[in-house]
Amino acid sequence: MEVNLLGSLTILKSMNIKPNFSLLGRQFGKDRHTIKKMYEGKVKKERKKKKSELDDYVEEIIRVLSIPGSSIKGAYWYIQNEYNVKLIKSIYFLPIKTVNFDPPFYSQFIK
Numbered sequence: 001m002e003v004n005l006l007g008s009l010t011i012l013k014s015m016n017i018k019p020n021f022s023l024l025g026r027q028f029g030k031d032r033h034t035i036k037k038m039y040e041g042k043v044k045k046e047r048k049k050k051k052s053e054l055d056d057y058v059e060e061i062i063r064v065l066s067i068p069g070s071s072i073k074g075a076y077w078y079i080q081n082e083y084n085v086k087l088i089k090s091i092y093f094l095p096i097k098t099v100n101f102d103p104p105f106y107s108q109f110i111k
Contacts, residue, residue, distance in 0.1 A: 005030070009039050053087055
């Protein structure tokens, strides 16, 4: 449906006709301000990926978690105390929690 909207806007622009953004918004189920931005050619910028707090400690986290009997919470406290880093408490190691941890297999999930 967005392709039809872009096509309509291109046709109206080539004919030098100012479109009725409210009417187009009702027809295509979009906000009139969004349609106006599309008409003017304003595009959303790509967001930059933020560096994780844990990126610097990935090797150490893998080493600690590969020790038999270690837990995610224990590794969290180890990293926090060993490197004097204040990490967000609620996340612990969210990416590690979602995967069955296996050190050789885990390396493909690290960016």
